Amino acid sequence: MTQNENLEALSDAGVAVWLDDLSRDRIRSGNLQQLVDEHSVVGVTTNPSIFAAAISGSESYDDQLHAMAVRGVSVEEALRTITAADVRDACDLLAPVAQRTGRDGRVSLEVAPGLAHETDATAAEAAHLWWLVDRPNLFIKIPATVEGLPAITETIANGISVNVTLIFSLERYKAVMEAYLAGLEKRAEDPDASFEGIESVASFFVSRVDTEIDKRLDDAGADPSLKGKAGVANAQLAYQAYEEVFSSDRWAALEARGASKQRPLWASTGVKNPDYSDVLYLSELVAPDTVNTMPEKTMQAFADHGQVGRPVQETYADAEKVMQSVRDAGVDLDDVFAVLETEGVQKFIDAWDELSGSVKEQLQDKK
Template sequence: MAQNEKLAELSEAGVAVWLDDLSRDRIRSGNLQSLVDEHSVVGVTTNPTIFAAAISGSESYDDQLHALAVRKVSVEEALRTITASDVRDACDLLAPVAEMSPGDGRVSLEVAPGLAHDTDATAAEAGHLWWLVDRPNLFIKIPATEAGLPAITETIANGISVNVTLIFSPERYRAVMDAYLSGLEKRVAEGGSLAGIASVASFFVSRVDTEIDKRLDKAGADPSLKGKAGIANAQLAYQAYEEVFSSERWRSLEAQGARPQRPLWASTGVKNPEYSDTMYISELIAPGTVNTMPEKTLMAYADHGAPGAPVQKSYDEAAAVMRSVADAGVDLDDVFRVLEEEGVQKFVDSWDELTESVRTQLEDKA
């Protein structure tokens, strides 16, 4: 089938189109396959909020929930089994994509968000989920918290592909890239192969604007600064990516078969209705990147999206925007700290909501 021209053009510019959503209904109905066939989708990301909406709003999970209930499994085991099942099926659907483009065709599954500040538990959970899904085109999502960084290194060293999530600042992004390279180096030092290992680094965009816009309003700053920081911050992240993945340290690993850790633009659905609904796609076009989109944003770009200037031409302007935001009285370090804390907490809240929903359903179907 013919691909949507606008999304195909985006793909040709080096931006892999991924869907930020997954449900059993989406898989079984053929919707996900149609997005692959007609809208250039080559990957899928999930998070606890996505699964909470999927499981609580569908009857497609009833038979599995009944089987789990009569076996009297724990709520935690039920959650792992249900989410792993959907992710495994999505991995199988995207396997042909992965064969053609090994960095794509990937589906992400997140470690329990309550482990975000526990390095050892995060690494152990990553290993368990990798074993449970048992598909080579899986990504295990690990948050870029301080405790998450050594877990990323350990997980990569164990040969497990990782999607690093909840990155908000270029500084933390540099630490994430270092954790990835350190994991590759450790694996090589231990005699392991780098074949099949892949990684993306999920840099969040719209949430940065939401937080900074609020602070600009409070400071009485120039309104023209609003809606600029999220994109500028991501553009500077790509500049950091270019620096790290052109270094001698990287070249040495690349010669041994390593793949670069691609930047992934996350949180690309526009929160402020006054902004263009495709701005976090149009203004973040660069080779070797991924843009994971909610279906609403994906369809908006398919309908009326248009590419902006390449990211590489925007570094000076992006730096100027971030300086202006700081000069207006916005404490950027505090912004990034708050966003990380809120990001973790939102996923914990969704996970708790999901846990309670599954517990209730297990009791009803026992």
């Protein structure tokens, strides 16, 4: 089938197009396959909010819920059974993409967000979810909290592919790359260990940065022209950091053994402010070996009128000026990023609780 030319151009520029959504209806209706065939989609990300919307808004889960209800399974087991089934089916659908590209065709499943500050529990759940879905093109999502970093290292060392999520600051992003390299090095201590099939992406959030910084710029009475620029600039500087780390001698030694780079993934790319271009976080974040995971609405907007913008590698000086101007305006960036991480974890916990409540109610109704 013919791919949309705008999304194909984005893909040709080095950006892997991933869908930030999944549901059983999307799989069964053929919609996901259509997006693969016509919109250059080569991956899927999920989170508790996405599953909450999928399960509460569809009858496609009724038979499975009924079967689990009469068996008397726990809410936790029901949640994992349902989400693992959808992710497994999506992995199977994307398996040809994985075989063709070697890197994409991946589907992400997140550890329970309530474990975000528990290292050992996060690593243990990552291993369990990897076993439960049992597909080589799976990503386990682990939050980039301080406690999540050693769990990332342990999970990579165990040969499990990881999508590191909720990254907001350059400092934390560099720590995430360090955790990834440390995991590969730990695995390499075994001379018989292989890096084959191990992939990782680092999900660097964009639009939420603008939302928080724009609010603070307004509160400070700063120049309005600064608004809507920090999210992109912050991500552009993240790519600069990526280039530095993955051109180092340390990385070269791992690459020589067959390791794959941990690609930057632009997350939270749906525009929150209607005054901004609805394709801002796609057009302005174009660089080789990156992933952009987007809501379908944003994807369709780019398909309609999106254009590939200036390469990220040409923007570093301008991006640094933007971030310095934001600091000069009185915005405490360290506090911004701390607030965003705390809120990000809490949002996923709230969505997980909502999902648990919905599944519990439906299990009771299906008895």
